[in-house]
Amino acid sequence: MMSTFAGLNTMVSGIHNNRVGLNTVGHNISNSSTEGYSRQQVNAAATPSQTIWSYAHASQIGTGVSVNSIARARDIYADRQYWKENTNDGFYNAKAKNYSKLETIFNDSDDNSLQASMEEFYQSWVDCSTTASTASSRQNVINAGYNFAETLNATATQVQEQIESVYEEIILSVDNVNSITDQLTTLNGQIMEIEANGSIANDLRDQRDLLVDQLSKIMHTSISETPNGMYNIVCNGTTLVNGTSKITIEVSKPLNNEVYGISDYTLQIKEANTPFNPGNGELFAQLQAVAEDKGYIDKLANMAAFLLTTLNDQHKAGYTLSETGGTVASGGNFYGEDGATYAWDTSDTNDLHMTKNGTAYRGMQIIKELTINQKLTGTDGHKLLATRSMGDDGVVNGVADGSNAVWISTLFNCVKANTSSVVNGTTRAIGDESFYSYYNASMTTLGSSTENMNNKVDFQSDLMTQIENLRTSTSGVNWDEELTNMITYQQGYAACSRCLTTMDEMLDKLINSTGVVGR
Numbered sequence: 001m002m003s004t005f006a007g008l009n010t011m012v013s014g015i016h017n018n019r020v021g022l023n024t025v026g027h028n029i030s031n032s033s034t035e036g037y038s039r040q041q042v043n044a045a046a047t048p049s050q051t052i053w054s055y056a057h058a059s060q061i062g063t064g065v066s067v068n069s070i071a072r073a074r075d076i077y078a079d080r081q082y083w084k085e086n087t088n089d090g091f092y093n094a095k096a097k098n099y100s101k102l103e104t105i106f107n108d109s110d111d112n113s114l115q116a117s118m119e120e121f122y123q124s125w126v127d128c129s130t131t132a133s134t135a136s137s138r139q140n141v142i143n144a145g146y147n148f149a150e151t152l153n154a155t156a157t158q159v160q161e162q163i164e165s166v167y168e169e170i171i172l173s174v175d176n177v178n179s180i181t182d183q184l185t186t187l188n189g190q191i192m193e194i195e196a197n198g199s200i201a202n203d204l205r206d207q208r209d210l211l212v213d214q215l216s217k218i219m220h221t222s223i224s225e226t227p228n229g230m231y232n233i234v235c236n237g238t239t240l241v242n243g244t245s246k247i248t249i250e251v252s253k254p255l256n257n258e259v260y261g262i263s264d265y266t267l268q269i270k271e272a273n274t275p276f277n278p279g280n281g282e283l284f285a286q287l288q289a290v291a292e293d294k295g296y297i298d299k300l301a302n303m304a305a306f307l308l309t310t311l312n313d314q315h316k317a318g319y320t321l322s323e324t325g326g327t328v329a330s331g332g333n334f335y336g337e338d339g340a341t342y343a344w345d346t347s348d349t350n351d352l353h354m355t356k357n358g359t360a361y362r363g364m365q366i367i368k369e370l371t372i373n374q375k376l377t378g379t380d381g382h383k384l385l386a387t388r389s390m391g392d393d394g395v396v397n398g399v400a401d402g403s404n405a406v407w408i409s410t411l412f413n414c415v416k417a418n419t420s421s422v423v424n425g426t427t428r429a430i431g432d433e434s435f436y437s438y439y440n441a442s443m444t445t446l447g448s449s450t451e452n453m454n455n456k457v458d459f460q461s462d463l464m465t466q467i468e469n470l471r472t473s474t475s476g477v478n479w480d481e482e483l484t485n486m487i488t489y490q491q492g493y494a495a496c497s498r499c500l501t502t503m504d505e506m507l508d509k510l511i512n513s514t515g516v517v518g519r
Contacts, residue, residue, distance in 0.1 A: 006050070006063065007503045013064030014496035017044050020067050021489035028477045036210030038072035038475040040202055072202040075474040079209065082467045083216040083223065087281045089464050090217035092456045094285035098166065099450040102296060105158045106443060117151040118412075118439065120144045125409040128387055132402035138382035141405075145334065146372045149307075156300045156367045163262055163293045166286050170265065173218055173283045174249050180215045181233075181246045184208060188230040189244045195229045220279035236279030238269065247271050259363035260294055294363075299442045301363050304370040305354040305429035306438075307335050308342040311411055317422040318386030318404030319396045328396040331386025331404070333373045342369075344429045354429065412436050 021042045031037040045068050049060040108115045124137075124144035131137040187208040194201040208231065215221055215233070222234040226243065233241040240247060248270040254263035267276040267287075278284045315334040322329045332338055336356070343355050353362045354369075361369060375384055388401035397403065407420040416424060416432040430438040 005507070008500060008507075010062065010064040011496050011500035011503060013047060013066065015493060015500065017042070017065045017067055018489045018493035018496060020070070022486065022493065024070055025482050025486045025489065028482050029479070032477040032479065032482075036206050036213065037477070038074050038202070038206050038209075039477050040070055040072050042067055043069045043071055069200060070202065071200055072205065073475050074205075074209075075471060078467065078471045078474065080223070082464075082471060083212060083221055085460065085463055085467055086213065086216045087220055089457075089460045090282040091280050091285045092453060092460050094282040095289065096450070096453040096457045098162075098285070098289035098292065099446065099453055101162055101165075102159070102293070102446055103450055105155060105162065106296075106446065108443065112151070114148075114151050114155050115439065115443075117144070117148045118436070121148040122409060122412040122436075125405050125412075128385075129402035129405035129409060132387040132405060133400040135382055138385045138387065141385060142372065142376050142382060146377070149335065149370045149372060152300055152304060152370060153367055156297055156364060159293055159297050159300070160260065160262055160364070163260070163290055166289050166293065167263075167265055170267075170283065170286045170290075171251050173286065174251050174267065177215065177218055177240075177249055177283070180211050181241050181248075184211055184215075184231065184233065184241050185244050185246050187211070188241070192228045192230050192243075201229075217282055218278070219281040219283050236277050238276065249276055259365065260297055261364040261368075264290075296442070296446075297363055297367075299438075301354075301366040302429040303435070303439065304367045305342075305344055305361075306411075306435060308333075308354065308366070308369060309344050310423050310426065310428050311408060312336065312342055313426065314404070314408050314411060314420060314423050315386050317389075317407075317420070319388050319390065320386050321383040321399055329384075332375065332384065334376070334385075335372065336369050338373050338375050344427050346427050352429075 024040050024042050028039050044065050047063045047066045049062050051058050052061050107113050121144040124141040128137045128141050187204055191201045191204050212223060220236050224232045226232060230243045231241060250268060250270045252266045252268060257264045268274060269276050312333045312335055315331045318331045320329045320331055333340060336342055340356055345353050345355050353360050354366050356369065375381055387405040388397045389403040390396050410419050412435045414434050416428060
């Protein structure tokens with residue numbers, strides 16, 4: 001037989017259940033705009049029934065409701081898909097960002113760009129080929145050559161600065177990774193402690209998943225959950241977080257790189273002192289950006305080496321307006337140190353470089369050599385410009401002859417086979433193509449890479465939007481749904497209270513009024 005007061009307990013359980021539901025609705029609404037928050041819901045179940053006996057048979061009667069758990073609405077499959085694609089998204093955006101900066105440096109639409117100064121330099125040789133006897137025309141070649149060398153040096157310096165900027169971003173990314181893993185290990189410990197008694201640490205789990213979202217954008221991540229609720233996180237084969245323990249990623253001390261004139265850095269695991277590879281994501285893209293930027297310095301260095309070797313050789317094959325003892329002087333170096341011997345060394349196919357008087361130069365070392373011969377910038381230096389050639393009769397052509405200027409101009413827009421025999425048989429830093437073609441091919445590659453990466457960014461952005469919508473459909477707070485639940489819990493609370501009041505009145509009648517007849 002049921003207790004006289006059993007009904008009161010049944011209604012109290014209903015009041016408690018609806019009150020918890022209202023509190024949960026309030027929590028959801030309050031955090032509707034909180035980043036990473038997952039909608040929570042009350043999971044209720046009927047409490048065990050009691051057996052009552054009638055004259056004929058036994059029956060089961062309910063005893064109320066119990067709150068089994070308050071769980072967050074989360075789709076783990078959507079989370080894993082998000083973490084995977086978020087890594088790709090971080091990689092593509094970081095790559096596109098670097099390409100965009102490179103395009104700004106090599107902005108061919110700018111009147112002060114490298115291409116504009118190169119065209120000006122070429123045109124000065126073309127003009128000089130027809131007006132070689134004019135001092136202003138010869139001086140214009142020297143000025144244009146000086147401007148081009150300065151522009152190429154400035155462009156290379158900007159790429160250097162871009163590399164240094166990327167390294168600064170890498171250092172910040174590593175600091176961010178270490179901060180995130182510190183927080184993850186702390187949350188792992190807190191979640192394990194709270195859930196040891198069977199409850200669910202919903203809000204802490206949301207904070208942890210938000211940190212994983214941030215980490216997955218920076219590097220490749222593989223997430224697994226242990227039976228006690230902690231996350232283990234592996235990056236490209238390296239365990240970053242293992243429960244409440246972690247490893248520390250560190251940036252090496254600056255490594256002087258004389259070839260590129262910068263300080264290089266490497267990533268390593270502090271505890272093991274071994275190299276670390278992020279595998280994918282922003283950090284991996286930043287490391288690749290450094291290598292790509294160095295590649296563009298190499299291209300500029302090849303252009304500079306071509307001018308210091310091939311163009312100089314052609315210039316030295318011509319003759320100036322100056323004479324020594326009645327003999328017409330041949331040309332000297334147009335670029336670089338006067339009297340120095342510059343050559344392109346191909347003895348080692350894995351280490352192509354330029355030599356100056358037998359000493360190897362690479363990268364920025366070559367570019368820094370690209371300065372106008374100081375003799376050309378002195379008083380009457382234009383007379384040292386070698387624009388004329390020697391005729392078939394062995395006599396140097398007249399002062400108006402600009403044949404050597406013509407041959408120099410062919411270096412800009414003709415393939416190697418169509419240049420003079422003086423330089424046709426030599427190995428060139430830019431290969432067999434023309435100076436223009438080499439530069440334009442490099443810029444075409446940059447433009448194509450930029451466009452391709454921008455397309456990937458757009459595609460990935462659309463994909464991320466779909467995945468985020470999928471996540472939000474499960475874990476996002478829907479105000480209409482929450483307000484509906486609020487009304488449901490409110491009315492349920494009121495109904496249980498009303499029923500409880502009615503039962504109380506009945507019991508009051510039973511207790512205080514039964515058996516008092518005739519008093």
